[in-house]
Amino acid sequence: MAELTYRAAVATGIAQEMERDETVVFLGEDVAAAGGVFKTTEGLLARFGPDRVRDTPISEQAIVGAAMGAAMTGLRPIAELMFSDFFAVAWDMVANQIAKTRYMTDGQVTLPLVLRTANGGGLRFGAQHSQSVESWAMAIPGLKVVAPSNPADVVGLMAAAIRDPDPVVFCESKALFAVKGEVPDGEHVEPLGKASVVRAGTDCTIVALAAMVPRSVEAAERLATDHGISAEVVDLRTLVPLDVATILGSVAKTSRLFTVEENPRLCGWGAEIASIVVDEGFWSLDAPIARITTPHIPLPAAAVLEDAAIPTADRIVATVRDRLEAAR
Amino acid sequence: MAELTYRAAVATGIAQEMERDETVVFLGEDVAAAGGVFKTTEGLLARFGPDRVRDTPISEQAIVGAAMGAAMTGLRPIAELMFSDFFAVAWDMVANQIAKTRYMTDGQVTLPLVLRTANGGGLRFGAQHSQSVESWAMAIPGLKVVAPSNPADVVGLMAAAIRDPDPVVFCESKALFAVKGEVPDGEHVEPLGKASVVRAGTDCTIVALAAMVPRSVEAAERLATDHGISAEVVDLRTLVPLDVATILGSVAKTSRLFTVEENPRLCGWGAEIASIVVDEGFWSLDAPIARITTPHIPLPAAAVLEDAAIPTADRIVATVRDRLEAAR
Amino acid sequence: MAPTRSAPARAVDIDLEVRLGIYRTMVECRLFEQRAQELFFEGLVRGTTHLGVGQEAVAAGFAAAMRDDDYTFATYRGHNHALARGTPMGPIYAELFGRASGLLGGKGGSMHITSVEHHMMGSYAIVGAHLPIALGAAWSAQYRKSGQVAVCFFGDGTTNIGAFHEALNMAAVWKAPVVFVCENNQYMEYTPIGAVTAVPRPAADRAAAYGLDPIVVDGNDPDEVFRIARSTITRARDGEGPSLIEALTYRHGGHSRADAGTYRPDDEVKAWLARDPVPGYRGRLAEAGATDDDLEAIDQAAQNAVKAAEDWARAAPEPDRAVLETQVWADGGSSWRSPRADG
Amino acid sequence: MAPTRSAPARAVDIDLEVRLGIYRTMVECRLFEQRAQELFFEGLVRGTTHLGVGQEAVAAGFAAAMRDDDYTFATYRGHNHALARGTPMGPIYAELFGRASGLLGGKGGSMHITSVEHHMMGSYAIVGAHLPIALGAAWSAQYRKSGQVAVCFFGDGTTNIGAFHEALNMAAVWKAPVVFVCENNQYMEYTPIGAVTAVPRPAADRAAAYGLDPIVVDGNDPDEVFRIARSTITRARDGEGPSLIEALTYRHGGHSRADAGTYRPDDEVKAWLARDPVPGYRGRLAEAGATDDDLEAIDQAAQNAVKAAEDWARAAPEPDRAVLETQVWADGGSSWRSPRADG
Numbered sequence A, B: 001m002a003e004l005t006y007r008a009a010v011a012t013g014i015a016q017e018m019e020r021d022e023t024v025v026f027l028g029e030d031v032a033a034a035g036g037v038f039k040t041t042e043g044l045l046a047r048f049g050p051d052r053v054r055d056t057p058i059s060e061q062a063i064v065g066a067a068m069g070a071a072m073t074g075l076r077p078i079a080e081l082m083f084s085d086f087f088a089v090a091w092d093m094v095a096n097q098i099a100k101t102r103y104m105t106d107g108q109v110t111l112p113l114v115l116r117t118a119n120g121g122g123l124r125f126g127a128q129h130s131q132s133v134e135s136w137a138m139a140i141p142g143l144k145v146v147a148p149s150n151p152a153d154v155v156g157l158m159a160a161a162i163r164d165p166d167p168v169v170f171c172e173s174k175a176l177f178a179v180k181g182e183v184p185d186g187e188h189v190e191p192l193g194k195a196s197v198v199r200a201g202t203d204c205t206i207v208a209l210a211a212m213v214p215r216s217v218e219a220a221e222r223l224a225t226d227h228g229i230s231a232e233v234v235d236l237r238t239l240v241p242l243d244v245a246t247i248l249g250s251v252a253k254t255s256r257l258f259t260v261e262e263n264p265r266l267c268g269w270g271a272e273i274a275s276i277v278v279d280e281g282f283w284s285l286d287a288p289i290a291r292i293t294t295p296h297i298p299l300p301a302a303a304v305l306e307d308a309a310i311p312t313a314d315r316i317v318a319t320v321r322d323r324l325e326a327a328r
Numbered sequence C, D: 001m002a003p004t005r006s007a008p009a010r011a012v013d014i015d016l017e018v019r020l021g022i023y024r025t026m027v028e029c030r031l032f033e034q035r036a037q038e039l040f041f042e043g044l045v046r047g048t049t050h051l052g053v054g055q056e057a058v059a060a061g062f063a064a065a066m067r068d069d070d071y072t073f074a075t076y077r078g079h080n081h082a083l084a085r086g087t088p089m090g091p092i093y094a095e096l097f098g099r100a101s102g103l104l105g106g107k108g109g110s111m112h113i114t115s116v117e118h119h120m121m122g123s124y125a126i127v128g129a130h131l132p133i134a135l136g137a138a139w140s141a142q143y144r145k146s147g148q149v150a151v152c153f154f155g156d157g158t159t160n161i162g163a164f165h166e167a168l169n170m171a172a173v174w175k176a177p178v179v180f181v182c183e184n185n186q187y188m189e190y191t192p193i194g195a196v197t198a199v200p201r202p203a204a205d206r207a208a209a210y211g212l213d214p215i216v217v218d219g220n221d222p223d224e225v226f227r228i229a230r231s232t233i234t235r236a237r238d239g240e241g242p243s244l245i246e247a248l249t250y251r252h253g254g255h256s257r258a259d260a261g262t263y264r265p266d267d268e269v270k271a272w273l274a275r276d277p278v279p280g281y282r283g284r285l286a287e288a289g290a291t292d293d294d295l296e297a298i299d300q301a302a303q304n305a306v307k308a309a310e311d312w313a314r315a316a317p318e319p320d321r322a323v324l325e326t327q328v329w330a331d332g333g334s335s336w337r338s339p340r341a342d343g
């Protein structure tokens, strides 16, 4: 077991796969010589050379489109969108081309590619550099969506994403780049589509993703110690495929569900999960489902405002406590 | 009362507003000389001249961006995206610029503009010309989202959208263009944010939008006559602002909710509504909420496949009947 | 206005065999498309269709100069290009009819004709999108050292969209083996290209912005098209990078479906119909020594092929609803849910 | 490499008053930005900051040639442009500090400096996005016959993104009164522009693609910048359409935040520092007859202004959490729910 930062785990995961598969290539803005603006890809150019690790112009449509063209002709490209907000600039390539081509060609074209991006807020970057866009991708049939919450998963899920035969949107949380964690030695691969119960509990289920996972775990600890509430925390890890079985299993046990979403409220992934549980898990619900999300606003830049916008452990504790006490 | 097609109502609504307000201008591809590829804007060029009705190059980013620049400097532009799928090409302008600028500038910049588009399927156009993107827009804070289900609403909601001080995404249903309906004489304006109960009922609530409304009404009629089920049908008309009160009010009465969505399943507007009702309306629910949507797939071109994909009156009838009988 | 026809004499640099092949392709495309239009009005072809009648020389001239494993990327107006690469007619008709044996199982439709087996890598229906994708295929060939070249066809109106600019610049910087071919048929949908473009030659006048030479060719002259295809593809294969070609041509019909193209001045239409590449080339080949029998045989064979393809497609069954949710993901299925632990 | 400095002699066509005003703006920008950098390292400026230290001549030269109601559109590297249009320093600092009295109430931050009152129509943080928006403002002025001109500033790296291409073409076709100014500071973030661009002059070599003249100006020469600003703005105001200008300049520091810009060769940095526009212009004005006292007074006043602005901003309160959800929509609120019937 080595201890790595979430940031370093990105390069580790990519390197592991480039090492074993010559068809894996990587392109993006300032990713090669500079090692990425978040320093997540440092060392890859030196190790794999300019044919496999390429700096591009500021041309997101060309970057993502080139990845698609390469994927349909025998390569496994990884393309970086520096900030996830920039998906909007290449959204046609992602939502209309990459996501739909396998279906439109009845399987003639396969697109094994990964679109990596720095996602989410917390860095005071303001509304155009802080969005959580995982739900945008979840809404598009044909895409897989991954958002790891810790360094080990960054490596393991990155490996799985690169090996996956389908296009994968891989969201790296800016807020977690500096976080350290143990990463298994040797080749590490985690399957896509498996949520993990990171904390067992009996009174309620808290479903979270990426940067919201550590906050939910902290909240769960405080709920236990300060309020005698036993919360189970589920780390979704991937939105597509979605591990519905684990969610329903947990709710069957706890009868209460909370989602913790960094995205603005409307049509976030938590809404989809609520709609699944209120259908398939309806009879096990003892109380309303509460979604804890960023309000339906663009993200503000000022520290006090951004901290008030994105769900915190405090807000999770307060919401869960109020809801459960109301029910008593 | 004049009878108009949904198609003709578009030009009628735009003309009504261009007549009363000189600052209303209109741009898009093939919209002026040709009157639009769906002939929804015929006659506007002749009536209002080339300064106000403009043909553009195939440059969606420039079209939407120009509308934004004009809106922040005193005009009320209407921009057409020929097919709603093309929102993806200009998504940065819509989601990152237009939606966020008022907030980012703390209200210094106001953007009274309308983005009109031909939305939805049913015409055998395939995966890149048939999408329902209203949920994409609903997920972006700062946008209003309108999708009329009949000619009168096309005129009334178009007028309201053009007069609204905020950016409005206005979705016109391709599948409804040929549908005729009565439109009130004289100036017609309908407020945004008011759903309408188009059919009263007591056994269940069916919430629908745009092209799914007539199908839901037909289904409700058949449920009544063939199965003795009294279904209330709510036409949302606008997703943002969302008329939560009318939805909760109906569910309080019927205790059962169905959504009928043309969009692919994941993160569609129905998921948001389900998540609201399972929270705020939980205690009035007697049964699981069922979402009737297009499966989570790109839309196929072949007639039999497209008809199997998009919710039909048959499917609505079958789903509602099965769910209610199961509950008996 | 139409460029002047090049002197047949020059054609000695192209084998008669090759030229007869080009003519065969053109006739096949023409008859296939003309019939497709009739079948659209008959209601058999559903949805939409964008015909390339009048533009066959570009597809045929290029295909004749391409290696079997070179890649073709086309637009919704892509039937000619699919046929020119050898895609069988029957499955294309079946796709237009929305049948189970359609090239895409009925899922794609007229605007997405693709036959990977023939290196016809797709027809793309969002203007401009396939230029970066073709660049990516070229980059892949470059990386794999396969010697393949990607040829990307698009229209005049496409030169005004952002993806065009990004793809041309990145292709030039990377010296990618891709040939960008603008089929300038003078119109976007209903709007003349000159009305919305800042330069007279939508593609050629942009070439210098990417360090490329301006190239304009008579797109109705199959020999000229073949020559420029041969030289630019060779250049790409030799690692000298991309080219941007503007081929002047004209669509005889409207933009799509039932559009009659009435927004076009009669004399303009007349002038171009007078330059119809199919009879024109036929005449030129006769002068060049092709016998009437040869040419007759080609015409007859094409007619028979189109008829046979139509019959085959008419007989094809409708898709089974069971395939509605297949091929969304690579496991062949559509499930966005991971399999339950209990299977 | 740096262009040669134009002869001071030519400057007789610009009043000394105007030139002193340009110098004042440059000094204010310089001192404001240098201090902002210190405050970033002090932790007072949060998030990020992109400084224009070294590029002041472009902002100052253009602002001096603009009419009060002409529009400015800038990037995240927009502080110079906001100051040059008269936006007060205090509220900008307060915005960088994330304070309630920030220009944007703390909601926008460093990358979105906007002051509609001063016709500073915004700083845009997605590369290329503001070019079409500036075109729209110009179209609006054209329609309203207001005589206003929009001036849109962006970087060299921006010339490779799609929105650049679409905006330039549509502006040219519409003869919109907009001046596009590429501040070519030789780098995108950390990548030299030459490494990712197909032509040596990222903007000027693209001008012909839009039927525009190639214009390159020494962006470190305030007089040259003023002259080209004056002529292109006049041209736009007279209805002769847009211009595209490439102003050669250099950022003295890194791209943003703590970036030290170490990816740049020392001699390149040295050469450009030797051409620092602020002391250079000061010297030229002295030669042109400005007294030491005049220049001293300007420097001193700028220093005092920066100090006063910092103190004012330091004293400003943090935003109240109550404003978190205001100004999402025009009613001042954030509600996506329509008001309940019962109010």
Ligand SMILES: Cc1ncc(C[n+]2csc(CCOP(=O)(O)OP(=O)(O)O)c2C)c(N)n1
Pocket (backbone or CB within 6 Å): B029, B058, B060, B082, B086, B089, C075, C077, C125, C126, C127, C128, C154, C155, C156, C157, C158, C159, C185, C187, C188, C189, C255
């Ligand atoms: C991004 C985008 N905008 C608009 C359209 C609608 N559209 C389809 S074809 C077409 C005209 C394209 O003109 P051109 O590039 O000249 O190709 P042609 O049809 O003449 O072959 C337009 C505007 C589209 N498919 N994609």
Ligand SMILES: Cc1ncc(C[n+]2csc(CCOP(=O)(O)OP(=O)(O)O)c2C)c(N)n1
Pocket (backbone or CB within 6 Å): A029, A058, A060, A082, A086, A089, D075, D077, D125, D126, D127, D128, D154, D155, D156, D157, D158, D159, D185, D187, D188, D189, D255
């Ligand atoms: C669409 C998009 N892609 C990438 C970025 C990240 N980014 C911010 S500034 C920058 C470099 C821009 O270079 P240039 O246009 O030369 O402007 P400069 O920073 O040099 O003033 C990049 C790549 C962005 N903000 N938007």
Ligand SMILES: [Mg+2]
Pocket (backbone or CB within 6 Å): C155, C156, C157, C183, C184, C185, C186, C187, C188
């Ligand atoms: Mg054309």
Ligand SMILES: [Mg+2]
Pocket (backbone or CB within 6 Å): D155, D156, D157, D183, D184, D185, D186, D187, D188
């Ligand atoms: Mg730069």
